[in-house]
Amino acid sequence: MKFNVVQKVMKVNDELAAHNRTRLVEADVIAINMMSAPGSGKTSLIEAAAERLKGRLALGVVEGDPETTLDAERISRCDVPVVQVQTAGGCHLEANLVGQALDHLPLQELELVIIENVGNLVCPVEFDLGETVRVAVVSTPEGHDKPAKYPKLFRKADLIVLNKIDLLPYLEFDIARFLDYLGRLNPEFTLIQTSCATGEGIAQWTDWLWDTASVPAIP
Amino acid sequence: MHELSLVKSILEEAVRLAEAEGAERISGIVLQVGALRQVVPELMKFAFEAASQGTPAEGASFEWKVVPALVLCDNCETLYSPSSWVWDCPACGMLKGSLQAGDELVLETVELAGVPAEAPR
Ligand SMILES: Nc1nc2c(ncn2[C@@H]2O[C@H](COP(=O)(O)OP(=O)(O)OP(=O)(O)O)[C@@H](O)[C@H]2O)c(=O)[nH]1
Ligand SMILES: [Mg+2]
Ligand SMILES: [Zn+2]
Numbered sequence: 518m519k520f521n522v523v524q525k526v527m528k529v530n531d532e533l534a535a536h537n538r539t540r541l542v543e544a545d546v547i548a549i550n551m552m553s554a555p556g557s558g559k560t561s562l563i564e565a566a567a568e569r570l571k572g573r574l575a576l577g578v579v580e581g582d583p584e585t586t587l588d589a590e591r592i593s594r595c596d597v598p599v600v601q602v603q604t605a606g607g608c609h610l611e612a613n614l615v616g617q618a619l620d621h622l623p624l625q626e627l628e629l630v631i632i633e634n635v636g637n638l639v640c641p642v643e644f645d646l647g648e649t650v651r652v653a654v655v656s657t658p659e660g661h662d663k664p665a666k667y668p669k670l671f672r673k674a675d676l677i678v679l680n681k682i683d684l685l686p687y688l689e690f691d692i693a694r695f696l697d698y699l700g701r702l703n704p705e706f707t708l709i710q711t712s713c714a715t716g717e718g719i720a721q722w723t724d725w726l727w728d729t730a731s732v733p734a735i736p
Numbered sequence: 737m738h739e740l741s742l743v744k745s746i747l748e749e750a751v752r753l754a755e756a757e758g759a760e761r762i763s764g765i766v767l768q769v770g771a772l773r774q775v776v777p778e779l780m781k782f783a784f785e786a787a788s789q790g791t792p793a794e795g796a797s798f799e800w801k802v803v804p805a806l807v808l809c810d811n812c813e814t815l816y817s818p819s820s821w822v823w824d825c826p827a828c829g830m831l832k833g834s835l836q837a838g839d840e841l842v843l844e845t846v847e848l849a850g851v852p853a854e855a856p857r
Pocket of ligand 2 (some may be wrong): 588
């Protein structure tokens with residue numbers, strides 16, 4: 518006997534994400550879902566922002582990793598409230614894990630929460646966490662072809678950060694082709710080029726965070 | 737590799753339905769999978785076979801229908817199926833559009849066996 522169910526497989530995740538979104542809006546907090554391949558420099562970019570935004574913007578961080586509390590330790594050295602989520606090998610964050618993490622952040626005191634997703638260019642894109650905006654980070658050693666190979670992430674990103682530009686002289690990274698790929702995915706893309714090693718572009722990155730956090734949280 | 741967590745929700749929903757209907761077992765599952773949904777149905781089938789062991793869904797068939805991608809052009813509202821990762825409108829060349837279909841991940845039907853009202857005498 519066949520039963521028509523016609524129900525989203527991710528219904529539970531979507532509901533929990535909606536719940537997170539409501540909580541964030543009620544607390545007037547903007548949340549950023551930061552996605553990239555492992556090692557592109559997500560934590561380094563958060564550290565750099567934490568330093569520059571100290572005393573100006575109330576930042577909180579959720580760190581997602583398959584194992585360890587290493588990234589949370591790095592962030593807490595910046596005097597920023599942080600919660601480490603360990604996915605026990607899982608390749609992405611889900612809304613329930615983020616919801617639990619938000620329980621441990623002083624949301625009422627915060628203006629911006631950065632959620633560092635598990636390093637992976639495919640899976641995180643599929644799971645709504647309740648974030649306000651999405652940031653995709655790609656670093657120069659990964660190659661200029663990443664937007665074409667992982668179009669879903671880059672098409673959906675509100676901001677793209679090209680990190681490790683200090684390494685450009687040593688790589689065959691073709692920035693014109695990189696820009697061309699991005700433009701074909703989204704003609705109105707926003708790109709910031711950074712180096713956490715030299716500090717280049719970090720001011721633009723923090724300004725973007727500042728501007729984003731200043732917009733009222735509307736669901 | 738997030739297929740296993742997806743399969744668990746499918747299994748939960750199917751078992752919930754089977755219990756509600758008083759069915760003996762679950763004999764089949766049909767999904768709709770969008771062409772641009774980043775899941776591998778073959779892996780889901782494999783994960784389903786493993787996860788359903790010892791549940792009422794053990795041995796159930798696991799099938800899926802691929803839903804082709806459809807993009808609506810932001811500029812001229814032409815509906816087209818993109819042929820690559822670039823969404824370029826065949827009518828006006830605009831590179832911006834919104835996805836109308838192709839991102840589905842839907843449990844379409846669950847087939848139950850041994851439902852009391854239906855059980856042969
Ligand atoms: N040369 C150079 N190295 C960088 C830059 N940004 C980060 N790194 C280095 O790249 C490595 C990875 O940086 P992380 O910030 O840990 O990267 P991540 O994206 O948080 O990594 P996961 O959380 O493991 O996915 C570290 O050794 C950093 O010091 C940069 O702009 N230039
Ligand atoms: Mg990190
Ligand atoms: Zn058009």
